[in-house]
């Protein structure tokens with residue numbers, strides 16, 4: 032049990048370091064020895080945790096997706112209005128982006144730009160299943176209650192993810208004048224207004 | 233030899249507010265089953281079949297104890313008020329009251345007799361035998377039981393499948409006790425879902441959805457309203473007219489064996505919220521269903537891509 | 545002496561019907577009143593429903609002619625598309641299959657009705673052993689009839705999934721996409737049913753039967769069978785003399801090549817839907833409103849269809865025995881043959897490469913009024929829908945049974961009521977009523 036926990040912890044550490052390295056240098060310019068060195072382990076030992084660089088790359092995606100998915104699920108299950116949930120999800124997302132910038136950077140700079148790495152075993156929603164599932168459940172429930180307007184899933188999905196991705200990107204480029212969290216309410220309001228059904232305020 | 237002869241069980245079939253679809257379903261059974269039925273069961277009265285005796289005489293004989301009554305089959309909804317529904321000139325209210333302690337078994341055949349169905353939409357006092365939709369405030373309330381100790385047995389469906397009717401009666405005549413579900417339907421038929429055995433199962437598994445009617449390909453669940461995974465019936469196990477089923481013929485299951493059949497509507501489209509089905513297959517959470525279908529959708533089953541005829 | 549009144553509750557009919565007879569001192573029926581019970585309120589239930597949902601609801605008006613309700617319903621919606629200026633395309637394939645399955649339902653109906661409802665009446669008139677095979681439950685003919693009617697109805701299951709109560713036909717076509725082997729199976733069922741009809745009912749091959757122009761010729765050529773038994777029994781009991789009504793007939797829709805729409809009053813004329821009117825007056829004993837054509841009561845159903853289609857045999861029968869019990873029942877039996885012989889031809893014309901369904905525009909765009917007409921087992925069926933943005937505002941149904949068994953208006957008795965007046969025997973009065981193939985569930989829905 033302890034062994035297993037320790038192993039998990041190590042994997043997390045590798046994820047943290049590797050995602051930062053990948054985002055900074057790019058997927059192909061980062062080697063396993065680079066990662067091993069940054070973590071402070073031998074290359075041989077690295078292979079006890081991941082079979083390959085691709086394997087690690089996919090794992091990082093699943094890992095971030097489950098963290099984010101878990102957060103969305105918690106908010107979804109809270110006893111507050113759909114509108115408040117939208118605001119909470121936005122806020123939480125920005126917070127995570129600040130706490131774990133490497134994960135979001137990784138998503139934007141590696142996952143979206145190096146699709147060939149993810150073409151097997153990570154295609155479609157396979158590695159981001161949790162986030163997508165939780166957002167589906169959240170949107171479905173909102174629409175069922177009449178809070179959200181009926182529409183197809185994908186327009187609704189990008190309405191939420193688009194602004195968040197954009198904000199993080201601007202932050203990464205260093206052109207945001209204010210701290211991202213200060214924009215949370217306005218973005219929340221924008222997303223809510225875009226999704227809400229006509230009767231809602 | 234005489235001692236080996238088992239007394240044929242007796243049955244009368246009465247009808248309330250009905251389209252007679254269950255009678256016609258029953259009469260369309262395979263001749264093998266129907267013969268077996270006639271061999272084991274003595275139909276004292278059925279409104280479409282009996283010619284030599286009038287209902288009033290048979291009814292009188294039963295009330296006076298001259299004839300034993302094993303099965304009272306009721307087709308159609310009834311009313312909790314008197315003088316609303318008639319059968320052969322008698323108020324069905326009175327018939328049910330008089331026979332409730334005489335018949336060994338009372339069997340509600342079809343959704344009208346089981347749950348009230350469409351006729352119950354028209355009037356508050358129109359009910360099934362034991363249920364009005366899913367409430368136990370039908371003609372007989374609460375946990376009413378007949379002489380045999382069994383509650384009202386519901387063979388739901390609009391109409392009920394002939395084999396479900398015939399085999400229920402025969403099983404009881406042969407002395408098997410039938411396990412019933414919460415809506416008092418025999419588990420033998422209603423523990424399955426309509427989905428079980430549908431020829432479109434692979435399309436369901438791999439989330440290949442039919443977007444329009446009229447094809448052999450595609451599952452009807454996601455867009456076309458199919459309730460197969462949400463409906464208790466063995467329609468795809470015991471085929472209709474020995475041949476097929478609605479979903480096999482490209483028609484969505486409309487959930488006609490369930491109490492809420494007339495309450496639902498929008499039978500030909502699936503209720504989606506932001507593209508996600510509001511209801512998911514029985515037994516799984518929406519999260520599980522969405523996860524799994526997301527995964528299934530990611531892969532392609534090459535057999536299911538084009539016309540089935542072209543697949544290897 | 546006081547007038548005699550008898551109230552008869554009928555069995556071996558579809559549903560709950562009461563026949564009230566008023567007799568003179570010699571026991572001759574002076575007047576007859578038909579009352580049907582067990583109103584279910586379908587037209588009210590349909591109000592406010594989604595247009596497409598009606599396809600699931602209206603077949604459930606009647607367990608024996610549900611397919612005809614479905615057809616009338618689909619026709620009404622397809623007409624509503626046209627009224628709204630939308631093109632609605634239905635392939636030949638879908639049209640033929642719809643007709644094939646509906647006609648299977650009609651044949652199923654006629655076979656059951658003849659053996660289960662009609663023939664047993666004669667057992668009461670003639671209880672001798674001669675006709676034991678017609679006895680319910682035990683007789684060979686009775687059992688065969690159930691088998692054959694269950695066989696022919698399999699055609700509906702092959703194309704529509706199940707019978708009773710499929711809604712596989714819908715605006716734009718049908719839901720199924722049959723295989724070649726499905727066609728072969730349907731073909732075999734038609735074949736074996738036709739064989740049965742030839743050997744057990746008409747006692748001669750169908751082609752020869754259909755070429756006959758008068759009844760004597762039939763009686764000479766048939767080798768025997770249930771139709772012959774029926775005709776002999778009818779003559780023996782004077783059934784060629786009773787059961788006559790107005791001699792007005794209506795058929796509102798075509799089934800090529802065996803049924804032609806037309807109206808017969810004094811002469812045969814074109815059917816004009818505008819002349820169909822429900823009389824808004826209460827008869828005092830029936831919840832059904834009478835329907836009239838050009839103010840006149842009309843008989844509808846197989847006999848009407850034979851006369852509006854100018855079938856020689858029936859034009860002759862009608863000129864000799866008019867619209868008596870004998871002729872009316874015979875027309876129903878005759879229709880089994882006439883439709884069956886065409887079914888194989890229809891099947892052979894199905895082009896499987898055509899589409900089964902062509903999706904029409906969204907039904908929520910539809911508003912206005914439209915009619916759907918069809919010929920059901922018992923005759924002309926009319927659905928009238930009034931729709932606003934894809935929702936039912938009003939749904940009105942005139943069933944064949946309303947034409948035949950509906951009550952009197954201030955000028956005329958109902959068609960069946962008139963046919964019963966003058967009879968001096970309760971059983972025969974019931975038989976005449978049954979000759980219309982009573983369906984009270986359609987009458988009161």
Ligand code: SF4
Nearest residue numbers: 427430451452458460
């Ligand atoms: S069509 Fe309906 S019953 Fe058939 S597989 Fe799909 S969901 Fe199941």
